[in-house]
Amino acid sequence: MNEQTASTPPKGGDLVKRHRLSTRLWHWTNAVTLLVMLMSGLMIFNAHPRLYWGEYGANYDAPWLKISSARMGGKEFGYLQIGSARIETTGVLGLWQDQDGRTQRRAFPYWLTVPSRYSLAGARIWHLAFAWVLAVGLLLYLLWSLVNRHIARDIHITRAEWRPSHIWHDVKEHARLRFPTGVAALKYNVLQKLAYAGVLFGLLPLMILTGLALSPGTDAWFPFVTEVFGGRQSARSVHFICAALLVAFFLVHMAMVLLAGPFNEVRSMITGRYRLPKEKTVTENAA
Amino acid sequence: MSRLILSRRTLIRGSAAGAGSLMLSGCDKLFENPTFRHTLEGAEDLHKITQRALGRHALAREFTEADMSPRFRANGSREVADPVYRQHLAQHFAQWSLRVEGLVEKPLTLPLDMLKSMPQRTQITRHDCVEGWSAIGKWTGPRLGPILNIAGLKPQAKYIVFHCADLYHGRPYYESIDLVDAFHPQTILAWAMNGKPLEQAHGAPLRLRVERQLGYKHAKFVTRIEAVSSLDGIYGGKGGYWEDNGTYAWYAGI
Numbered sequence: 001m002n003e004q005t006a007s008t009p010p011k012g013g014d015l016v017k018r019h020r021l022s023t024r025l026w027h028w029t030n031a032v033t034l035l036v037m038l039m040s041g042l043m044i045f046n047a048h049p050r051l052y053w054g055e056y057g058a059n060y061d062a063p064w065l066k067i068s069s070a071r072m073g074g075k076e077f078g079y080l081q082i083g084s085a086r087i088e089t090t091g092v093l094g095l096w097q098d099q100d101g102r103t104q105r106r107a108f109p110y111w112l113t114v115p116s117r118y119s120l121a122g123a124r125i126w127h128l129a130f131a132w133v134l135a136v137g138l139l140l141y142l143l144w145s146l147v148n149r150h151i152a153r154d155i156h157i158t159r160a161e162w163r164p165s166h167i168w169h170d171v172k173e174h175a176r177l178r179f180p181t182g183v184a185a186l187k188y189n190v191l192q193k194l195a196y197a198g199v200l201f202g203l204l205p206l207m208i209l210t211g212l213a214l215s216p217g218t219d220a221w222f223p224f225v226t227e228v229f230g231g232r233q234s235a236r237s238v239h240f241i242c243a244a245l246l247v248a249f250f251l252v253h254m255a256m257v258l259l260a261g262p263f264n265e266v267r268s269m270i271t272g273r274y275r276l277p278k279e280k281t282v283t284e285n286a287a
Numbered sequence: 288m289s290r291l292i293l294s295r296r297t298l299i300r301g302s303a304a305g306a307g308s309l310m311l312s313g314c315d316k317l318f319e320n321p322t323f324r325h326t327l328e329g330a331e332d333l334h335k336i337t338q339r340a341l342g343r344h345a346l347a348r349e350f351t352e353a354d355m356s357p358r359f360r361a362n363g364s365r366e367v368a369d370p371v372y373r374q375h376l377a378q379h380f381a382q383w384s385l386r387v388e389g390l391v392e393k394p395l396t397l398p399l400d401m402l403k404s405m406p407q408r409t410q411i412t413r414h415d416c417v418e419g420w421s422a423i424g425k426w427t428g429p430r431l432g433p434i435l436n437i438a439g440l441k442p443q444a445k446y447i448v449f450h451c452a453d454l455y456h457g458r459p460y461y462e463s464i465d466l467v468d469a470f471h472p473q474t475i476l477a478w479a480m481n482g483k484p485l486e487q488a489h490g491a492p493l494r495l496r497v498e499r500q501l502g503y504k505h506a507k508f509v510t511r512i513e514a515v516s517s518l519d520g521i522y523g524g525k526g527g528y529w530e531d532n533g534t535y536a537w538y539a540g541i
Binding site: 036039044045047048050055056057058059060061110111114115116117120121122124125126128129131132214215216217218219220221222223226232233236 | 311312314315318324326327328329330331333334338341342345346347348350354356357358359360413415416417418419420421422423498499500501529533534535536540541
């Protein structure tokens with residue numbers, strides 16, 4: 001979000017510079033990387049579709065989450081179990097038809113995994129190679145964003161924005177689908193800042209740290225990373241929860257892009273140029 | 288104008304759905320491309336170089352008895368069909384011995400009693416399976432390093448191969464590690480688990496513990512140890528059963 005350099009301040013309808021090259025490059029690299037990481041991660045989960053708390057956890061131990069299938073009264077069904085609550089998920093989780101119409105009893109279906117056919121080894125090759133792209137990409141982007149003041153200027157949440165009344169105002173505006181227009185649309189609003197800061201400084205670093213905590217080699221030279229999460233199986237659970245939160249972020253992100261005008265939004269992330277939404281008063285006058 | 292927007296939206300929606308299915312079949316297709324695949328598999332070297340640079344001599348965490356899994360899951364072969372093995376099992380391995388050979392000055396034949404009379408190491412460690420589960424158990428046995436020193440490795444020796452008594456899905460199980468891990472203080476040939484001689488399901492009479500790597504490296508039913516200069520020509524040539532038969536990484540520190 002560059003400041004307009006022209007002498008006259010921009011107004012609604014103007015095409016302005018919005019995203020820097022570093023942001024655009026990282027955004028698309030990350031979009032592909034996270035999709036591969038998610039889908040290969042779901043395949044890895046399929047190898048042992050149970051989550052535990054603590055240091056150890058295997059088939060004899062009680063999971064807090066599991067995806068499985070069972071048979072009751074001659075009818076087979078897939079289910080997701082969290083704690084003692086069980087949700088039937090036949091067709092999607094635990095019991096589904098593969099691309100050849102065969103019944104499979106793995107957790108996540110073929111259309112959500114990479115590779116599409118069961119392969120723990122293949123998924124690990126994808127996952128552990130793209131993990132480097134994710135980690136190195138995030139590190140470079142954060143460092144560069146400190147240097148070019150992207151974080152200080154665009155992401156940093158000011159004291160005024162932290163006020164509950166301000167945040168509540170933004171929540172109401174969003175709920176009414178009333179988005180900033182004109183010059184106000186040049187800056188991220190506080191909910192955007194919270195979402196982006198949460199992903200940049202919260203979810204993505206947590207994904208990387210909990211991922212490292214799963215490695216027995218890393219656990220030997222850097223045990224802190226496993227211990228801080230309360231053990232390897234806890235780290236695996238947090239890894240999965242953070243992945244789910246990233247999916248939630250993605251869904252809200254997609255919804256916002258569609259509501260705010262997909263063409264303009266996608267263009268701004270490709271070319272960097274963004275057409276400022278017209279001020280409300282102007283629209284009313286024109287009408 | 289509204290028609291234009293609509294068609295634009297349809298276009299975006301259509302291309303999103305198209306991109307989704309393209310992505311799915313695309314990933315599978317891309318993975319069949321040898322150059323692409325080898326590039327991805329190259330990350331294995333990066334993992335090994337990084338972990339060796341940051342913690343070549345680091346010790347795996349050790350736990351207390353209170354931390355141990357109530358029940359330790361056995362994986363892979365739980366029984367060995369080989370008649371020679373079955374006979375040793377019936378005799379509680381009284382006549383059984385381990386062979387140490389290959390690129391060594393002095394090949395060794397070590398009966399189980401001799402392995403038990405060497406200086407022992409007991410460690411309570413976490414066993415991490417490549418599938419994602421973990422179990423904590425107590426392992427006892429002699430360190431591999433001193434045994435290799437008694438045999439005297441020849442300078443060409445680069446890897447230690449562990450030949451096993453079991454066939455897994457009809458093929459002999461084996462594993463290999465390099466000398467960094469072979470001489471690591473926690474690399475032991477365990478004959479006891481949780482204070483008792485190893486059960487058959489856990490690899491009796493002897494299994495490798497190589498604590499900083501995943502479970503499939505911890506070869507069970509070890510009968511023969513061979514020092515080699517290269518892994519080429521040994522079974523499938525990739526250094527282990529799962530490496531040959533499932534494209535799993537040879538370096539399993541991650």
